[in-house]
Amino acid sequence: MGVVRSRLDPAATAANREAMLARLAELAAEHAKALGGGGPKYVERHRRRGKLPARERVELLVDPDSPFLELSPLAAWGTDFPVGASVVTGIGVVEGVECVVIANDPTVRGGASNPWTVKKTFRAMDIARENRLPLVNLVESGGADLPTQKEIFIPGGRLFRDLTRLSAAGIPTISLVFGNSTAGGAYVPGMSDYVVMVRERAKVFLGGPPLVKMATGEESDDESLGGAEMHARVSGLADYFAEDEHDAIRLGRSIVRRLNHRKPGPAPLAGYAEPLYDEDELLGIVPPDLKTPFDPREVIARVVDGSDFDEFKPLYGTSLVTGWATLHGHPVGILANARGVLFSEESQKAAQFIQLANQTGTPLLFLQNTTGYMVGAEYEQKGIIKHGALMINAVSNSRVPHLTVVMGASYGAGNYGMCGRAYDPRFLFTWPSAKSAVMGPAQLAGVLSIVGRQAAQARGQAYDEEADAAMRAMVEAQIEAESLPFFLSGRVYDDGVIDPRDTRTVLGLCLSAIGNAPPPAAPAGPAYGVFRH
Incomplete structure (x- = not known):
């Protein structure tokens, strides 16, 4: 509880930083086209x-x-x-x-x-x-x-x-x-x-x-x-x-x-502190290979006021970090993926946390780096479908404002559970390191290969391995291109690709804008659909 103690080693993350700077140079070149x-x-x-x-x-x-x-x-x-x-x-x-x-x-x-x-x-x-x-x-x-x-x-x-x-x-x-x-x-x-x-x-x-x-x-x-x-x-x-x-x-x-405009939302807290850690270090947190996990607390420590973050249920469902903070004086609840995969425990933890935020009218910030919900016989038997549905139900029917930042991977139904575009966050921004698709390029190509191989076997035909390799390469290249942030932003699936160092400022502007609308009214009926526990 309290101030996040950073364990980030700038020397060890130098390669991450260089990769991010290269992506930012590409982003600047694309922005220049719009400015021109x-x-x-x-x-x-x-x-x-x-x-x-x-x-x-x-x-x-x-x-x-x-x-x-x-x-x-x-x-x-x-x-x-x-x-x-x-x-x-x-x-x-x-x-x-x-x-x-x-x-x-x-x-x-x-x-x-x-x-x-x-x-x-x-x-x-x-x-x-x-x-x-x-x-x-x-x-x-x-x-x-x-x-x-x-x-x-x-x-x-x-x-x-x-x-x-x-x-x-x-x-x-x-x-x-x-x-x-x-x-x-x-x-x-x-x-x-x-x-x-x-x-x-x-x-x-x-x-x-x-x-x-x-x-x-x-x-x-x-x-x-x-x-x-x-x-x-x-x-x-x-x-x-x-x-x-x-x-x-x-x-x-x-x-x-002369509009006599007044903001009905709650005023931000006065006298908030800046984060304890340098925003420039955000460039080194996300690895170029999104299969490599990173600790989202390092991001939180460089975004929230005073690097002060009260973590909720830190020992349970540890692949999802949840907790409370303020950002430019605005209270927020944060959900951040820690190791990509969402299990049943993370889903139940998220649903409870979202309900608590709705009780207090606290906006929610989703920091995405997810490969989706866990698959496999063991997890199906433990109820991953109903627990994933529980989390998505909570996100869908939450009444408080949502903000989303896609830092890394955003694959499968994890995109939905972590409040992707289809779930109407008030604002959604991506980092240049982000990728989003139904699944990873290699996984999708592999699924198509397995299906094709099984179909050939069912017909009693030999499988064309050369054609399979060409198909996999083509599909991987296509999905990789279509999952990149410029492609997604070009189709207005986000509100912009931002420099990680601007994240705190951008979110602060968004939270201030949200204050122009009155707090959400309590629903006339049940706040949520039926939860399957």
């Missing part, structure tokens, strides 16, 4: 038009020297679309209020929305809804990327539905329109609570002059059809008329200041 927008040519053209790039708009919107937690920066990685998916999303502080910001990047294909733009935007809006954060849209988009309309049109309607539901739930929505907002995109300002438009820049219409000409024969121009001044003076769509982009951002900040 549409490339120098299109960024320069955008500036020549007197416009600011998306990230500069965000920087001016948020309070000076305040952090901006960018979300899903690698969205669309590994696809035919640019890394970042032509939109910037994140959480920033505006006039002292934490807000979700969604900024179209018009230097990438005119800010047109592709399928990954839609997924990334939906995720940002989910975060606004779950944590009751005001939503600020920085709008300049040519609408849907038409060649992919079949993947955008039908699911994309959710964007407008969600905007109205945010407003109905009392969560403010604000649109600052810097340029085109056409077709379906016109409904973004149309369904926002507050709308600011920039003089001679904002163009908001369901159909531009060419479409109007084709549909009705009417001759029109951009300004009379959907210009900022027309919407401010005639249609009434614009609530505020800005002289330029800086003025629009000033007006946006003023709107947020």
Whole structure:
């Protein structure tokens, strides 16, 4: 109980550190692609038009020297679309209020929305809804990327539905329109609570002059059809008329200041201490080979306040570490995999711990490094299915906020029991060392080999060993590629791949954001489904 005594030997973990630094260099290179927008040519053209790039708009919107937690920066990685998916999303502080910001990047294909733009935007809006954060849209988009309309049109309607539901739930929505907002995109300002438009820049219409000409024969121009001044003076769509982009951002900040926003969640404890150990040492904890176990207490000691961690049931179910701590003054309950495999004891321990956290309204932090639940006749007979189901039941029906960090392996149903994406953690981040799949590449290829061998035997045929070796190599390579963090982050299965040294800061920002929503109410009926003991 109390302060964690680190046993980490920096000299012995030098190889781990070098491997992590190499992965971080790869991460920086991929982030640079998103930061570059549409490339120098299109960024320069955008500036020549007197416009600011998306990230500069965000920087001016948020309070000076305040952090901006960018979300899903690698969205669309590994696809035919640019890394970042032509939109910037994140959480920033505006006039002292934490807000979700969604900024179209018009230097990438005119800010047109592709399928990954839609997924990334939906995720940002989910975060606004779950944590009751005001939503600020920085709008300049040519609408849907038409060649992919079949993947955008039908699911994309959710964007407008969600905007109205945010407003109905009392969560403010604000649109600052810097340029085109056409077709379906016109409904973004149309369904926002507050709308600011920039003089001679904002163009908001369901159909531009060419479409109007084709549909009705009417001759029109951009300004009379959907210009900022027309919407401010005639249609009434614009609530505020800005002289330029800086003025629009000033007006946006003023709107947020007048929201009279108050955080209903409990305030963090004052006077908390920094961890006793250097965050830089987090780089050396996870081995390159995830089959090699590591002690998650070494991570906890470098993340929580004062390295102070009260471990719960330390002698029982020792493959899962559970306990209580504070992080930037916010109380948290932590579940962390110690040796990868989850047995019946770990499952029962987790379920009890989750129930205790729900009794006290304490958010839960899951630190994942799991190969899944144990298999084999002995463990089946001891009830691993019902005990794993017990843990998953507890995670599924827990009412307190969950945060997840995938540090290493995240395989099989262990991903579910440790609150993977399907279990709706408020936030989920991965380290560059993480891998996630139904099982390890070698295990999956081996299973397919066994099944194929048995099928050949049942048919009385000789098994083609050469073809088997080729199949195994191909499957292992495919699963390895599809389990890597960039691939998963590209599909918005997490909220970002982060430097391990930033873990404490990122989690602190998330816990602060969570405080914008009131504590969960007690359920009207049973808190959990039926537990099989």
